[in-house]
Amino acid sequence: MVDYTKKVLSGSVFIFVIGILSAFIAFIFRIVLARNLSLEEFGLFYAVFVFVGFFTFLRNFGWGASLIKYIPEFKVKGKYDSIKSTIIITSTLRIIFALVVGLVFFILSDFLANNYFHDPSASLILKLLSIFFILSVFVDITRNLLEAFQKPFWFPFVDFLKNFFVLVLVLGFFYFGLGILSPVIAYLIIAFILPILFLPVILRSFNFSKYKITFSKELVKKFFLFGLPFIFISTAAIVIAQVDTLLLTYFRTLEEVGVYNVVLPISLLLLQFSNAISVILFPMCSELWAKGDKEKLIKVINFIYKYSFIFVIPIGLLIFSFAPSLLQVFFGEEYVVGSLAMRILLIGVILYTIANVNQYILAGIGKPKITAKIVIIVALFNFLGNLVLIPIYGIVGAAIMTTLSYVLALILSLKYLRKLISLKISFKSWIKTFFAGLIIVLTVNILSNIFSFNVWVELILFSVIALSIYISLLFLFKLVSVEGINGIFHKK
Numbered sequence: 001m002v003d004y005t006k007k008v009l010s011g012s013v014f015i016f017v018i019g020i021l022s023a024f025i026a027f028i029f030r031i032v033l034a035r036n037l038s039l040e041e042f043g044l045f046y047a048v049f050v051f052v053g054f055f056t057f058l059r060n061f062g063w064g065a066s067l068i069k070y071i072p073e074f075k076v077k078g079k080y081d082s083i084k085s086t087i088i089i090t091s092t093l094r095i096i097f098a099l100v101v102g103l104v105f106f107i108l109s110d111f112l113a114n115n116y117f118h119d120p121s122a123s124l125i126l127k128l129l130s131i132f133f134i135l136s137v138f139v140d141i142t143r144n145l146l147e148a149f150q151k152p153f154w155f156p157f158v159d160f161l162k163n164f165f166v167l168v169l170v171l172g173f174f175y176f177g178l179g180i181l182s183p184v185i186a187y188l189i190i191a192f193i194l195p196i197l198f199l200p201v202i203l204r205s206f207n208f209s210k211y212k213i214t215f216s217k218e219l220v221k222k223f224f225l226f227g228l229p230f231i232f233i234s235t236a237a238i239v240i241a242q243v244d245t246l247l248l249t250y251f252r253t254l255e256e257v258g259v260y261n262v263v264l265p266i267s268l269l270l271l272q273f274s275n276a277i278s279v280i281l282f283p284m285c286s287e288l289w290a291k292g293d294k295e296k297l298i299k300v301i302n303f304i305y306k307y308s309f310i311f312v313i314p315i316g317l318l319i320f321s322f323a324p325s326l327l328q329v330f331f332g333e334e335y336v337v338g339s340l341a342m343r344i345l346l347i348g349v350i351l352y353t354i355a356n357v358n359q360y361i362l363a364g365i366g367k368p369k370i371t372a373k374i375v376i377i378v379a380l381f382n383f384l385g386n387l388v389l390i391p392i393y394g395i396v397g398a399a400i401m402t403t404l405s406y407v408l409a410l411i412l413s414l415k416y417l418r419k420l421i422s423l424k425i426s427f428k429s430w431i432k433t434f435f436a437g438l439i440i441v442l443t444v445n446i447l448s449n450i451f452s453f454n455v456w457v458e459l460i461l462f463s464v465i466a467l468s469i470y471i472s473l474l475f476l477f478k479l480v481s482v483e484g485i486n487g488i489f490h491k492k
Contacts, residue, residue: 018156023174025163025277027269032170032264033183034331040179043258047249048122049183050261051104052129054242057235058138059098064144065091066224072147080146084211085219098137105130116250121180121467128184133478135191142195142202149205154293158198165190232372236379240405244386244398251391255334260395262327262335263342264402270316270349274308274356285364294421301361301417306429308353310479313437313472315348318463325455341399348403358413365418376413378405429479436473440466 018290034042067090075081105112106127113123139158146155166186173182244264248257288297319326323339323346362371382405389397443466448458474480 014029018160019275022156022160022163023269023272024077025160025167026265029163029167029170029183030265031330032167032174034258034262034335036174037180039334040254041257043254043256043261044119045125045180045183046118046245046255047117048125048129048223049187050242050245050248051116052133053121054238054246055101055105055133056136056140057231057238058101059094060140061132063094063139066090067144068150069386071145079210080206083086083206084208085213085215086204087145087206087208088217089219092140093289094137095134096261098134102130102134105133109326117254123411125180125184128188132184132188132191135188138193138195142198145202145205146198148463149202151201152207154201158194161197162190162194165193172277173345182227231321232376236372238383239379240375240402243383244390244402246385247390248398250422252394256394259335259338260341260398262331263399264345265347266319267342267345270312271355273312274353285361289365295483297365298421298423301357301423302426304357304435305354305425306479308357309350310474311354311400312350313433314440314467316346316424317437318444318466319441319479320346321441321462321466322459325459329455336417338395339394344403346395348399348406352406353405353408355406355413358410358417362413362415362420365420367416370416374409374416378409379409379410381405432477432479433474436470436477436479439473440470443469 005375015198027035037045054142066112067086070086071083074080074086108125109123110120112126113120117126139162143155143158146158166183169186170182173185178185245260248260266464285297288294288300319345323342324336327335327338327342359371359374361375362368382401384406385401386398389401391397393400414423417423447462447465451458452459461484
């Protein structure tokens, strides 16, 4: 068990660190936008950006998952012609779909600007982002190939460099007074440059010139059938993540869209931890399931559950406690109205940490159809709920539905896992961890009422005190121990 525990920790740490750095840069990017654009302009950019991003499922069709699955398999079997054929065929199909959808956006830009975005200035932004939609398919292909050729050092840098260069470019464009077009042009440029930067790595991984292309209907069918569940998974995941912004754009104001696109990404930062773990957990679960070692698999899963909550809860609840101050300091007074929505979202994201891990476990044990079923149910629930709540309650309604959707995803994923692998969960330790986390909120609230310091002093001082109490409670409740921590890193 310890060997697999170490494998999770050592394998995840690099991806986690790069993911956190990437997310931090993305966070700075939003601050830069918020400080240089009006709230309405900020909302307009993200309304159009999210709208375009929503339709990425139309150009992917599960091809990325198929590449990651079959390229290593073909490599082991020495089927190098199949590798080249697979890459060329799937990439061509993805590019064609991207061109068609991007062209539709471009043609309908004036109509959508007036009838959906309710702002004529959205037309130019949509035209430019339709070109970005086409170019960014090459970024997706690049990321998929780096994963498929098993380049764990390189593929985390795709998002990192994208966020870094977009931030640098947007700072320059704001300096030259390009206003709301600054982020649009920045994304356009990086979608063109990024695949070129990683092309040498891909070419070193596979010598395309040595092998021939052989078109095979069976190969295309095989890829399509494997990717089919992932089409539904990715589509439903996009619905869950973005339908609230789409409905806010139509039913509410661009100002609310702007606020929501600050509070939601901040809340989702917590998922960086489970995302990093899941990248390593996916193949590990596949290996243990193939060996029939359910006992070790269950131990690994419970270990991940326990320490995911222990790590995520204090971070999430500290952000929860300081939500108004953080929004005011980083984004400005106009964004403080999003405090309640952000607090609701944080609760949902904390719970979704486990649901996120569960989806990778289900895929790892060869049950992607179950994952697809769960995500589709949750997406439908999310869409219908948002359709009811957003017109009435705006961003608070969107936050409530997102949180309820995350809770539903957790319940359903646990239900299937308990059935498939007889998973026994220590709900008692979960309750203890949440109670220790609630003490963080209570501590910060009490200290805030007694003392009044500079916001940064309060943030650092109160957080240190609250975390000290939290860690003490973890030991008191026997959720962690010195021996247990030493065992993670030193046992063989």
